Amino acid sequence: MRCDEVRVLLDDYADGALAAGGAARVDDHLAGCPGCAAELEGLRRLLALAADLPREIAPSRDLWPTVAADIAGAPKVVHGWFSGSWRRGLAAAAAVVVAVGSLLIAYSLGRQHSGVRSALAPTASPLAVPASLGDPTFAVAEAELIDARDQLLAALDARRSSMSPDTQQVVDDSLQLIDEAIARISVALVDDPLNPKLANRLAGAYRTQIELLQRATALPAEI
Amino acid sequence: MKKFAVLAAVVLLAAAPAWAQRTVNEMRPLSPTGDVTVSNIEGSVRVIGWSNAQVEITGTLGADVEELEITGDESELRIEVKAPKHPEWLETDLVLRIPVAASIEVEAVSATVEVEGLTGSVDLESVSGWVKTSGRPSELSVETVSGDITVAESAPRTDLASVSGSIKVDLATGRLDAESVSGAIRVENGSLESASFETVSGDISYAGDIVGRGSYDFESMSGGVTVLVPSGVSAQFDITTFSGSIDNDIGPEAERASKYTPEKELSFSTGSGGASVSIESFSGSIKIRTR
Numbered sequence: 001m002r003c004d005e006v007r008v009l010l011d012d013y014a015d016g017a018l019a020a021g022g023a024a025r026v027d028d029h030l031a032g033c034p035g036c037a038a039e040l041e042g043l044r045r046l047l048a049l050a051a052d053l054p055r056e057i058a059p060s061r062d063l064w065p066t067v068a069a070d071i072a073g074a075p076k077v078v079h080g081w082f083s084g085s086w087r088r089g090l091a092a093a094a095a096v097v098v099a100v101g102s103l104l105i106a107y108s109l110g111r112q113h114s115g116v117r118s119a120l121a122p123t124a125s126p127l128a129v130p131a132s133l134g135d136p137t138f139a140v141a142e143a144e145l146i147d148a149r150d151q152l153l154a155a156l157d158a159r160r161s162s163m164s165p166d167t168q169q170v171v172d173d174s175l176q177l178i179d180e181a182i183a184r185i186s187v188a189l190v191d192d193p194l195n196p197k198l199a200n201r202l203a204g205a206y207r208t209q210i211e212l213l214q215r216a217t218a219l220p221a222e223i
Numbered sequence: 224m225k226k227f228a229v230l231a232a233v234v235l236l237a238a239a240p241a242w243a244q245r246t247v248n249e250m251r252p253l254s255p256t257g258d259v260t261v262s263n264i265e266g267s268v269r270v271i272g273w274s275n276a277q278v279e280i281t282g283t284l285g286a287d288v289e290e291l292e293i294t295g296d297e298s299e300l301r302i303e304v305k306a307p308k309h310p311e312w313l314e315t316d317l318v319l320r321i322p323v324a325a326s327i328e329v330e331a332v333s334a335t336v337e338v339e340g341l342t343g344s345v346d347l348e349s350v351s352g353w354v355k356t357s358g359r360p361s362e363l364s365v366e367t368v369s370g371d372i373t374v375a376e377s378a379p380r381t382d383l384a385s386v387s388g389s390i391k392v393d394l395a396t397g398r399l400d401a402e403s404v405s406g407a408i409r410v411e412n413g414s415l416e417s418a419s420f421e422t423v424s425g426d427i428s429y430a431g432d433i434v435g436r437g438s439y440d441f442e443s444m445s446g447g448v449t450v451l452v453p454s455g456v457s458a459q460f461d462i463t464t465f466s467g468s469i470d471n472d473i474g475p476e477a478e479r480a481s482k483y484t485p486e487k488e489l490s491f492s493t494g495s496g497g498a499s500v501s502i503e504s505f506s507g508s509i510k511i512r513t514r
Contacts (some may be wrong), residue, residue, distance in 0.1 A: 034459055035490045164351075167368055170387045170405045174423040178444055181505045185465065192483035201465060204503065208444060212404060212423060219368055219386065220332070220350050 001029045006036050014040060127180035145206040162221035171216045178209040247291055247317065249280040251300055255322045256343065258299045262330040266315040272323035272358065280318040281392055286312035335370075336451045345378070353388070371406075377415075395431065407446075415439070422446045426507075430514060433458045433498045434467035441502040448502050449510045456513075457494025462502045463487070464509055 006029045012018045012028050030037045160168060185202045192198060226488045253259065255276055261268055266285065273279075276468040278300055284291055287310035292303045304315050311452050315334070321327060329336050331349040337357045338345055345360040349370045356363060357375035363410075364382045365372050371388045374381070379397035383390050388400075389406045391400065402421040413431020417438040420427045427441055430451040441448045452458075453475065462469055462477065468486045469477035473493060480486035 034492055034496050035461075038459070038461075051269040164369070167386060168245075174404050177424060181444055181465070188465075188481075188486075192481050195481055195483075197463070197480065197486070197488075198484065201505075203504075205444075208423065214406075215386070220348075222332075222350055222368060 001025050004197070006030070006033070007039060010040050027172070046096055071200065081144075142202075142206075145203070148210050149206065149213065152210060152217060155217040156213055159217055159219075163216075163219065164222040167219070167222060174212055175209065178212070181205045182209070244283040244286060244314075245288075247284060248279055249291075251278045251280075251293060251295060252276060252297045253278045253300055253322055253325060254297050256324050256326070257297060257322065258326045258328070259319070259321050260299075260301045260303075260328045260330075261317065261319065262303045263315055263317060263334040264304055264332045265313040265334055267317070267337070267352075268329050268331060269318045269334045269337045270318075270327050270329065270339070270341070271318070271320050272325075272342070273320045274323060275320070276322055277320075280317060280321075282317040283313045283315065285310070287316055288313060291317075292313075389425075406418045420448075420514045432456075433500060435497055437498045439498065439500045441500075442504070443507045444505040445507050446504070447508045447510070448504055449512065450500065450502065451512045451514045452500075455494065456498075457496060458498035458500050459492040459496045460490065460500045460502070460511070462489040462509055462511070464504045464507070466506045467504045468508045470508065472513055473511055 006026055009018060009022060009026055013023060016023075018026065030040060156171070163171075182202065182205045185198060185205060189195070189198050189202060236241070253276060259270075259278060261270070272389045280291070280293070280302060286314045287307060289305040289307055292305050293300065294303075295301045302317070302319070304313070304317075306313055319327075319492050321341070322343075323341060325341070326344040326346075327338060327341060328346040329338070329348065331347075331352050334349065335352040335353045336347050336349050336354045338347065338358070338360075340358040341360050342358070343360060344362040345356060345364070346362075347354050347356070347365045348367070350368045351370050352367075353371045353373070354365050354367060355363070355373045355375075359376050360378045361376035362380050363374065365374070365384070366386045367388045370385070372385055372390045374383065374390075374392040374395075376394045377392055377396055377399055381395075381397065381399045381401075383392070383399070383401040385406045388403070388406045390401050390403055390408045392401070392410045393412060395410050395415050395418075397415065398417045399410070399413075399415050400419045401410075402419075403425045404423045405425050405468075406422070407426045407428070408420050408422060409426075409428045410420075411430050413429055414434060415431065415437065416434055418429070419440045420429065420442070421440075422443045424445045425443070426447045426449070427443055428449045428451075429439070429441070433439065433452050433456045439450075441450065447467075454473075454474065460474065462471070463480070464477075464487050467487075469487050469489050471477065471489060475489065475490040477487040477489035480488040502511075
C-alpha cells in the first residue's frame with residue numbers, strides 16, 4: 001500500500017474498525033514506514049488527549065488567572081536586568097496556549113473523527129458565543145487565546161515608554177506579521193474546516209504571538 | 224597668548240570626562256568554583272579565566288560613577304558599578320580575571336560583554352551591548368535585546384535569546400536552544416545532539432551534522448530556514464510551510480497539503496532515519512542542502 005492509501009485508513013485503524021485483511025495490510029506498511037507510523041502515533045496521542053478533555057470547557061476567567069498574575073509580575077526585576085528571564089515567565093502562558101491549542105486541534109480532528117467528536121460534545125461550551133467557524137467549542141478556545149493576547153497587549157502598552165523606538169518597531173512589526181498570519185490561516189480554515197493541521201497552525205501562530213508579547217513585556221528598560 | 228590660554232582651557236574642559244576617569248586595580252580571593260556577579264551599565268566587561276584562586280579587577284570607571292562596589296566573600300563575589308540617578312558619563316571598562324572553573328553572571332545595559340576561557344557556568348545579559356563568548360563553559364545562557372550574540376563554542380547546554388540582535392554560534396555541540404524575534408540565527412560547524420531554533424522574522428541557518436537519534440526543531444514565521452546537512456545523513460525530516468517554499472536537495476519534492484490553501488508538506492527519511500528534523504514556517508522559505 002502507498003502512504004496516501006494508508007493514511008486515509010489510519011482513523012479506522014486506530015479505532016480497530018478496519019477489517020482483518022485491511023488491518024494486516026496497514027500493519028505491513030507501518031512496519032516499514034516510519035512516517036506513517038509517526039502519523040499513527042500522533043493520531044493516537046490526539047485521541048488520548050481528546051478523551052482526557054473535560055466535558056465542560058472552563059471560561060477564560062478560570063484559565064487565565066495564572067497568566068494574568070504572571071503578567072502583573074513581569075515588570076518586576078527578579079533577577080538581573082531581565083525580568084526573571086522571559087523563558088520562566090512564559091510557562092504559564094504556554095500552559096494556556098497548549099491547553100487551548102489542543103482544543104483547537106482536537107476540535108478540528110473531532111469534525112473528522114467520531115471518537116473525538118463525542119469528547120467535544122456541543123454542550124461542552126458554557127458560552128453561547130457565535131463561533132468563528134460555526135461551532136461554539138472552537139470559538140471558546142479561540143476566545144481564550146485572544147483574551148490572553150489582549151491582556152498582554154495592554155501590559156505591553158504600559159511598558160512602551162521604557163522601550164527604545166527600535167525595539168518597539170521590531171515588536172510591532174512582528175505582531176503585525178503574526179496578525180496577518182492568523183488572519184490568513186483563519187480564512188483558510190473557513191475554506192477547509194476539516195483540516196486539523198490548519199487548526200494546529202492557528203494555535204501555533206497564537207502561541208508565537210503570546211510568547212512574543214510575554215517576552216516584550218518582560219524586557220528590561222532601555223530608556 | 225591670552226587666546227591660546229582660553230583655547231587650552233576649553234580643550235581641557237571638554238576632555239574632562241576622559242581624564243576624570245578613575246582606574247581600578249583590585250584583587251579578591253575566590254574559591255576555584257566560586258560565583259562572581261558583575262553589573263555594569265555602559266562601557267564593557269571582559270572576563271578571562273585564569274588558574275589563580277583570586278579575582279583581579281582592573282579597568283576604568285566613568286566620571287559620574289559613584290563607586291565600584293565589591294561585596295561578598297571567597298565563595299560569592301559581587302561587583303557592581305554604582306551610578307547616581309541622572310548620570311552623563313558612566314562609560315566603565317572592566318577586565319576581570321577569575322578562576323577558570325568559577326561561575327560568572329554578567330548584567331549589562333549598554334555595555335559589551337566578552338567572556339573567554341571559562342569552564343564553569345556562564346550567564347550573560349545585556350540590553351544593547353554585544354556579547355561574545357569563547358571557551359567551553361559547563362552551561363551557557365545569553366540574553367540580549369538588540370545586542371548581537373557571538374558564541375565561538377557552545378556549552379553542553381546552551382540557551383541564547385535576543386529580540387533584534389543576531390545570534391551566531393561557530394562550533395555547536397550538546398543541546399542548543401536559540402530564539403530571536405527579528406535577529407538572524409546562524410550555526411556553523413554544528414554537531415548538536417538536539418537543537419531548537421525559533422524566530423519570528425529572522426532567518427535561521429544551520430550547517431552541521433545530524434547526530435544519531437538527535438532532535439532538531441526549526442520554526443519561523445516569515446524568516447527563511449536553511450539547513451545544510453552532510454550527504455548520507457540519516458534522519459526523518461518533517462517539513463511544512465503555509466505559504467513559503469520548500470526546496471529540498473536530498474529527498475522528494477514537497478506537495479500541496481490542501482486544495483484550499485497554499486500549504487506544502489514534505490516528510491521523508493534518509494538512511495536509517497534515526498534523527499528527527501522538524502522544520503516549520505508560515506511564509507519563510509525552507510531549504511535543505513547538502514554540505
